Amino acid sequence: MPADNTVFEAKLDSASVFKKVIDAIKDLIGDTSWDCTNTGMSLQSMDSSHVALVNVLMRSEGFDSYKCSRNISMGISLNSMAKVLKCAGNEDSITISHDSNSNVVSFAFHNLEAERAAEFELKLMNIDTEHLGIPETEYDCIIKLPSLELKRICQDLTQFGDSVNIACAKSEVKFETTGDIGKGNIRLAARKLSKAEQEITIEMENPVSLIFAIKYLNFFTRATPLSDTVRLCMSNNHPLCIEYPLPSIGYIRYYLAPKLEDTEE
Template identity: 50%
Template sequence: MLELRLVQGSLLKKVMESIKDLVNDANFDCSSTGFSLQAMDSSHVALVSLLLRSEGFEHYRCDRSLSMGMNLGNMAKMLRCAGNDDIVTIKADDGGDCVTFMFESPNQDKISDFEMKLMDIDSEHLGIPEAEYDSIVRMPSSEFARICKDLSTIGDTVVISVTKEGVKFSTKGDIGTANIVLRQNTSVDKPEDATLIEMETPVSLTFALRYMNSFAKATPLASQVTVSLSSELPVVVEYKIAEMGYLRFYLAPKIEEDEEMGGQQAEPQPKTKKQPEKKPTSEPETNGEPPKRRVMNVDLDEEEEELKPQIVTEPKSAGDYVEVIGSKAGTGIVKPKQEINGDEDVKPNIEKETNGEAETMDVE
């Protein structure tokens, strides 16, 4: 059983109006700690993360963790039926296929309830690790929305640069360029009008203004916006929600074409093929074995049917090697290390290739 009662019903209306154009369908995750949402936009470029803690509700009951898939456009339509001062109550049964919205006027003279069917939405909950950012800018949310709107009339992208001098918003388009610089300003009468800049390392990143203007729709939620920048992380645009939670937008920076070309490494040169080493003409090492006896080249007669190379041996000691060199292909090689015993005739076997079949010839 899920039952949430929110006194500031207009807060939920503002949240839906902020994200309905960016996210079509999403799952609302309800647990004992709070009411949350995490979803990507239709183009899978921006990420939306919403958290409303249980302490911020007048009444909060969630018997077990529950995920409710809703169409945000339809949910926004139902919430428009509630007055700005109405109390909003959300009810859902475990395993049910619908959710109920109840709107109560402050003096309890009018109560309305609307029922909306739930959807089965396959979504993957992404873990967003906590990270330290190089630069953090806190500024009035209305000023941020005004800057994004003004720059979108000039160009399609905005370059946000944070230095010691301040934060600079710049763009360029077909009609010209525009630059807006905000310096740190804390000496103001209202804290919500202050501009605070925390910089560890200067940062300059480029973002699509179309998404920045979508994020700025959350301006009615908070008087201040926090923009966290780091060279290796997506930008985080965060709006605090009445001390009970937050609405965060994540957007990856754009990479300009010239940066891509400049950042590419030169193509590696093809390696030259190593030439095989030529074998030395000197006799190879025998590793302690008796040396081979080299034999003179045999003059072969092409007209002869049988090739009988002369074999020269020196039967001085057993284990001498016999080798035939200089013969043509197909004439065969005498097998090495033929033992010679006394004056016995040596009849080594000569292997001859005959169309793939081995033929053995006796040499007298």
Template identity: 30%
Template sequence: MLEAKLEQAAILKRLLDAIKELVADANFECNEEGIQLQAMDNSHVALVAVQLKEEGFENYRCDRPMPLGVNLTSLTKVLKCAKDDDVCTLKAGGDNTDTLSLVYEARNTDRIAEYELKLMDIDSDKLGIPETDYDARVTLPSAEFSRIVRDLSQLGESVRIEVSKEGVRFTSEGEAANGSVLLKQSDAIGKVPKKEEDDDDDEEKEEKEDAEEDGDDDDEEKPKVKKEKKDKKKKVKKEDDDVEMDGDEEEEYKDKGSDDEGEEEQDDEDSPSKKRKRAASSKDKGKKKAKRSKDDEEDELPDGVRIEMNQSVNLTFSLKYLVNFSKSSSLSSVVQLMLSNDVPLLVSYEFGQGHIRYYLAPKIGDE
């Protein structure tokens, strides 16, 4: 019995969009650790390996290991019936061992849709992928990688990837035009010390704001003094003019004055609480700033290019496959390229629920 619940159907949609043009039929291997897929393209040049970890699901249950053989084109059609934010539940096993059930639950309505996909018997041997110590590892924004391979695919069919002390260079030579893109090591990755300085600056700003607010609160007493002086001037002026007031008018005047003073005293009483509220709000503001700076750190990570190299690498690959691999950029903002001479290229995308990895054999000679 398999029951796997994903918070968003968009994850499966993006996975299928990335691999459906490489692989037609494949087995989803389900076990207690999660769901894995491993398949090669028809020409046996590229290998795709997908893993959805058990902890990446909202609910996951798999009583026994089972393969789910599916046609990826048919599964893509069924997934198109779901909205991106629908909760998607996969069910298989039990009485209906020949079908895979997909249940879509809408978040804002009571709509529940259920579809069944017929399973296939697919004979496939799982390949053992040896652990390799790569000579070079390049980490870069997935959007940048997508743009490079897409642009160079307009010029030629192959791309030469060179990793050296200068950086990583992508070169394509076509019949009508040639193109080259060089990416150098960037310092945008790991700006933590600068962020810490920014946090210190924020704290100093907060202290200044608190000091200014204290000054503002002291200034609140000034209108009262001015008003008292004004009242005295009015009284003196009226005495000079020998203006006589009846007792009722005098009481009225006093009452108004006492009311004004009462209001002023009330404002003075409220000022400490206002001061505390302002101080608290400024602290909250500081917290929000700190939190935002932490998010900014995470957002800045993909903006740079990091190159780790033991020795220089120079390999040539088919652009058609790399363009297909780059479709996984919707799953992750960062991509890793791992290269060694005469070894298949590894293109890896890590995301919250697991990873998707592509292995592509290099071109040799004039092939």
């Protein structure tokens, strides 16, 4: 029997989650390295302007089968990966694997009902990735809201300005922008509902008010199809953390540095 040189193999019964993950990050970071260990797949990468950081974790127990015999780093163009994943139907299973004596990562898609199988290979890239230590931060304010709500706020305020001020105080959070044609602000109050995914919760230790480039927030909301809810974690003078939980498998976290106000006191 030929030796099994597979050092990494991960399978999901539905390709849709992986497709949505790549769609949520590919236009922001381009080429990156997936770090694969026996505990799961992860990536950490900054955008080209070094303003935003993306951190993805997909835990091994969230896969339908998972094997990683030694730690590996797979340099991949996310745009190329997205092209491969477009060849998979949402109902297809997806198996991603890497062989110890090859310079490719393999993708296999299977649909038992259609009796269809497809296989693709992507050449691996040498990518120098700098892992930034993400400090554990005790956030002054954590807001949990429906992900569609955040997407709509960002889309609405984009019509008015390039920056948005997010201010959290007491039991409400305010999004405000000012531009050439005028200004807009949207207030959300904490609310309890029978459907947990429709609730808005605000945990506040101290009031927070920070300004962010709305262009990046719109990039982040591309993860909306992955999760019903989103968390905004804020502290003064710290990057904003926006977390989209991936049910049963992990999360996507986006970090965005605040903009300095134009006028200093």
